[in-house]
Amino acid sequence: MKIHFIGIGGIGISALSRHFILQGEEVTGSDISGASLEGVKIFNTHKKENIEKDTDLVIYSPAVKKDNPEIISANEKGIKIKSYPEALGNIAKQYYTIAVSGTHGKSTTTAMIAVMMISLGFDPTVFIGTKLKQLNDSNYRKGKSKYMLIEADEFKSSFLNYHPDLCVITNIEEDHLDYYKDIKDIKNTFKQYLERMRGDTIIANKDDKNTYDVVSDIKEKSIIWYTKEEKLIKYLSVPGEYNLYNATAAFSVIENIKGKKDKALTALKSFKGSWRRFEEKEVTLKNGKKVTIINDYAHHPTEIRVTIDAVKDKYKDRKIIVILQPHQYERCYRLFDKFINVLSAINVDKLMISDIFTVEGRESEDIKNKVSSLKIASAITDAIYSGDIPKTAKKLLLDLQGNEVVVIMGAGSIYRLENLIAE
Numbered sequence: 001m002k003i004h005f006i007g008i009g010g011i012g013i014s015a016l017s018r019h020f021i022l023q024g025e026e027v028t029g030s031d032i033s034g035a036s037l038e039g040v041k042i043f044n045t046h047k048k049e050n051i052e053k054d055t056d057l058v059i060y061s062p063a064v065k066k067d068n069p070e071i072i073s074a075n076e077k078g079i080k081i082k083s084y085p086e087a088l089g090n091i092a093k094q095y096y097t098i099a100v101s102g103t104h105g106k107s108t109t110t111a112m113i114a115v116m117m118i119s120l121g122f123d124p125t126v127f128i129g130t131k132l133k134q135l136n137d138s139n140y141r142k143g144k145s146k147y148m149l150i151e152a153d154e155f156k157s158s159f160l161n162y163h164p165d166l167c168v169i170t171n172i173e174e175d176h177l178d179y180y181k182d183i184k185d186i187k188n189t190f191k192q193y194l195e196r197m198r199g200d201t202i203i204a205n206k207d208d209k210n211t212y213d214v215v216s217d218i219k220e221k222s223i224i225w226y227t228k229e230e231k232l233i234k235y236l237s238v239p240g241e242y243n244l245y246n247a248t249a250a251f252s253v254i255e256n257i258k259g260k261k262d263k264a265l266t267a268l269k270s271f272k273g274s275w276r277r278f279e280e281k282e283v284t285l286k287n288g289k290k291v292t293i294i295n296d297y298a299h300h301p302t303e304i305r306v307t308i309d310a311v312k313d314k315y316k317d318r319k320i321i322v323i324l325q326p327h328q329y330e331r332c333y334r335l336f337d338k339f340i341n342v343l344s345a346i347n348v349d350k351l352m353i354s355d356i357f358t359v360e361g362r363e364s365e366d367i368k369n370k371v372s373s374l375k376i377a378s379a380i381t382d383a384i385y386s387g388d389i390p391k392t393a394k395k396l397l398l399d400l401q402g403n404e405v406v407v408i409m410g411a412g413s414i415y416r417l418e419n420l421i422a423e
Contacts, residue, residue, distance in 0.1 A: 001020075001025045001026070001056045001057065002025070002026040002027075002028070002052075002054055002055050002056050002057075003017075003020050003025055003026070003027050003028075003055070003056065003057045003058075003059060004027075004028045004029065004030070004050070004051060004052075004055050004057070004058045004059070004070070004074075005017050005027065005028070005029040005030070005058075005059050005060070005061075006029070006030055006046065006058065006059070006060040006061060006064050006068060006070050006071065007030070007031055007060060007061030007063060007064050008029030008030065008031050008035055008037065008040070008042060009029075009031035009033045009034075009035025009042075010031075010061045010063065010084075011129050011130065011139055012061075012084055012088075012127070012129055012139075012151070012153070013059065013060075013061045013084045014035070014037065014139060014140075015127045015128065015138075015139040015140035016059065016084060016087060016088055016127065016140075017029060017037060017040065018037075018138065018139075018140040019091070019125075019127070019140060019142065021039070021040070022142050027040050028040065028041045028042070028043075028050070028052070028055070029041075029042045029043070030042065030043040030044070030045070030046055030047075030050050030070060031043075031044065032044060032045065032046065032360065046068055046069055046070050047069055047070070048069045048070065048072065048073035048076075049073075050070050050073075051070050051073040051074050051077060051079065053077065055074070055077075055079050056079070056080070057079065057080050057081075057082065058070065058071070058074040058079055058080070058081045058082070059081075059082050059083070059084060059087045060081070060082075060083055060084065061083075061084055062083055062084060062085065062153075062155060062156045062158055063359065063360075063361055063362060064361060065361045083158075083161075084158075085153075085158035085159070085160075085161040085162070086161050088127065088150065088161070088162070089161035089162050089163070091148070092148055092150065092162055092163075092164070093163070094148075095125065095146055095147060095148035096146045096147050096148070096165045096166075097148045097149075097150065097162065097163075097164040097165050097166075097198075098113065098124075098147065098148070098149045098150070098164065098165065098166045098168070098253060098257075099150050099151075099152035099159070099162055099164035099166070099167050099168070099197075100113070100149075100150070100151055100152065100168040100170070100249075101151075101152040101153075101154060101159055101167060101168065101169055101170070101190070101193070102168070102169055102170030102171045102172065102205075102211075103154070103170075103171050103172055103173040103174075103175050103300070103302075104170060104171055104173070104242070104300065104302060104303050104306075105170040105171065105242060105245065105246045105249075106129060106151045106152075106153070106170065107128060107129045107130040107151060107274060107277060107297075108130075108238075108243065108246045108273075108274065108277050109168060109170055109246040109249050109250050110126075110128050110129070110149060110150070110151050111128060111130065111132050111134075111271065111274045111277075112246060112247055112250035112251075112268060112271055113149055113168075113250045113253050113254070114126045114128065114132065114134070114135070114141070114149055115132075115134050115267050115268070115270065115271045116250065116251075116254050116259065116264045116267045116268055117147065117149065117254070117257075117259070118134065118141075118267075119263060119264070119266070119267035119270075120254070120259045120260060120263055120264060120267070122143075122145055122147050122257070122259065123143040123144050123145040123147070124141070124143045124145060124147040124148060124149045125141060125142055125143040125145075125147070125148045125149070126140065126141040126143070126148075126149045126150075127139070127140060127148075127149070127150045127151065128140070128149075128150075128151060128274075129151045129153070130274040130275045130276060130277060130297070131274060131275035132274045132275070133272065133274070134270075134271075137275070147257075150162065150164075152164065152167075152193070154176065154186065154189065154190065154193075155176050155179065156176075156179050157179075157189050157193075159193050160189070160192065160193055160196065162193075162197075163196055163197055163198040164197050164198065164199060165197070165198055165199030165201070166199055166201045166202075166203070166253065166256065166257075167193075167194060167197055167199075167201070167202045167203070168202075168203045168204075168249050168252075168253060169190070169194075169202065169203070169204040169205060169211050169214070169215060170205055170208075170211075170245070170246065170249055171205055171208040171210070171211055172186060172187060172190055172208065172210035172211050172214060173186075173210065173300070173302060174186065174334075174335065174338075175300055175331070175335075176331075177330065177331070177334040177335070178328075178330035178331075178334075178362055178364075183210065186210075187210055187213060187214050190214045191214050191217060191218065194214070194215065194218050194221070195218065197221075200220070200221045200222050201221070201222050201224065201256060202215055202218065202221050202222070202223050202224065203224045203226060203249060203252045203253060203256065204223060204224070204225060204226070205225075205226060205227070205245060205249065206225035206226060206227050207227050207228070207245075224252060224256065226245075226248045226249055226252050227248070228241065228244045228245050228248055229244070229247075229248040229251070230244070232244060232247045232248060232251060232265075232268070235247070235265045235266075235268045235269045236268070236269075237269060237270070237271060237272050237273075238271065238272070238273045238277075238278055239278065239310040239311075239313065239314045240278065240306060240307065240309065240310030240313075241306065241309070241310070242306040242307075242310070243278075243310075247268060250268070251264065251265075251268065276295050276296060276297040276415060277296060277297060278294060278296055278307065278310065279294065279295040279296070280292060280293070280294050280295075281293045281295070281418065283418070283421055283422045285397075285400055285402060285421075287402065289400075289401065289402025289403065290402060290403070291400055291402060291403065291404045291405070291406055291421070292315070292318070292404070292405045292406065293406045293408060293418050293421065294311060294405065294406070294407045294408065295408045295415055295418055296407065296408065296409050297409075297410075297411050298409045298410070298411075299326070299327035299328075299331070299409070299410050299411040299412075300331070300335070301335060301338040301339050301341070301342040301343075302342075304324065304339075304342055304343070304346070304409060305342045305345075305346065307407075307409065308320075308322065308346045308348065308407065311405060311407055312347075312348070315405045318403060318404065318405045319349045319403070319404045319405065320348040320349050320350075320404070320405045320407065321348065321349060321350045321351075321352070321396070321399070321400075321404055321405070321406050321407065322346065322348050322350070322351050322352070322407045322409065323352045323353075323354060323386070323392060323396065323406065323407065323408050323409065323414065323417065324343070324351070324352070324353055324354070324409045324410060324414075325354045325355070325356070325357050325389075325409070325410030325412050325413070325414035326339070326353065326354075326356045326357065326373055326376060326410065327356070327357050327359070327410050327411040327412050328356070328357065328358070328359045328362060328363065329356055329358060329363050329364070329367045329368045329371055330359075330362065330363060330364065330367055332356055332371045332376065333367045333370055333371040336371060336376070339376060340376070340379045340380060343376070343380050343383065344379075344380050344381065348407075349404075350382075350384070350399065351380065351382070351383045351384065352383070352384045352385075352386040352392060352395065352396065353373045353376050353377040353380075353383055353384065353385050353386060354373060354386050354387065354388065354389060354392045354410075354414065355373050355387060355388050355389075356371070356372065356373050357410060357411070357412025357413060357414070359412075373385055389413060389414065389416055389417055389420070390420065392417060393417055393420035393421060396417075396421065397421065400421075406421070
């Protein structure tokens with residue numbers, strides 16, 4: 001079978017492409033970000049011609065609009081088309097599926113569960129929204145057992161395509177307001193997802209009010225409530241109270257599937273984090289002095305707050321510089337006040353705001369005219385608007401003396417700043 005992936009550079013859809021490659025299928029793809037995948041022909045533009053006549057199936061990212069020329073071409077050629085969650089949902093039907101959902105913490109919680117399950121010999125197939133060292137820096141693992149572990153994303157109600165046997169809900173908060181009307185709409189969709197699950201076990205964060213509201217209203221399911229388990233701190237190699245919650249959720253899964261607790265805790269201690277989740281690196285500057293760079297995916301006000309709290313707790317006596325690349329104009333506009341409140345209160349030595357990362361196909365031109373990084377920075381005392389990534393790097397390097405902690409935050413291209421500093 002020949003499968004073409006539209007938006008193959010996306011972190012989720014690239015994992016799915018790896019799954020089919022290992023199944024022996026022929027894979028092609030397209031992505032405007034310049035993505036590459038070993039052995040795969042990838043087009044860096046979206047054109048009708050990219051859909052070759054012998055293509056059997058087209059799978060597209062949820063971020064891709066229906067007027068994409070490749071989707072139009074597939075329809076014209078009569079080729080079967082599926083969204084990423086539809087395709088993953090079909091695969092998941094063949095497994096005992098453990099799905100991790102929530103506004104924050106999905107990737108890290110999924111990663112922790114994966115590390116423990118692999119160590120305990122459960123041999124799961126894993127789809128994860130980040131790259132994990134224990135998966136050879138991949139976002140996918142092909143297992144041989146009945147278990148599949150996935151992130152179930154609420155964006156565009158994607159998780160309604162999954163009917164898991166066991167669900168984890170980390171938290172529920174306002175996000176993706178370019179799709180959802182409000183928090184009530186989000187909560188109703190989470191409830192719908194849980195009511196449609198195939199199994200009857202829900203592991204949910206009791207300390208999160210929205211999660212409690214949704215899950216406590218679910219009937220005829222076995223609900224396991226968790227709150228942060230302080231005794232797990234000594235088994236955590238990653239900082240932050242939020243990671244204590246993630247670890248508690250992950251360990252609750254292991255308990256539910258009857259894994260050996262002692263061996264699971266040893267595996268948890270070996271977990272050093274994943275790509276762009278509090279990822280730390282020492283970099284030597286041209287003057288010979290070193291700085292600590294923390295690369296983090298945080299792009300929602302709550303994620304920013306808890307991550308900076310963890311940085312300040314770990315590096316109490318160091319100068320902390322935060323560079324935030326806001327992600328998506330829609331998110332910045334609809335959560336503007338929350339961003340300002342959080343960023344005004346983080347109290348670091350320097351805060352720089354680079355240009356907003358625009359998400360192709362998800363932005364309104366009207367919204368783009370209403371919000372900017374300059375507007376965000378101007379609303380925060382002492383914050384600096386730093387421009388694009390190269391300009392931000394230049395301004396940052398002028399300030400670095402050595403021994404600073406530089407926090408690079410955002411879900412877009414800001415991670416490239418790390419290499420510019422190193423160079």
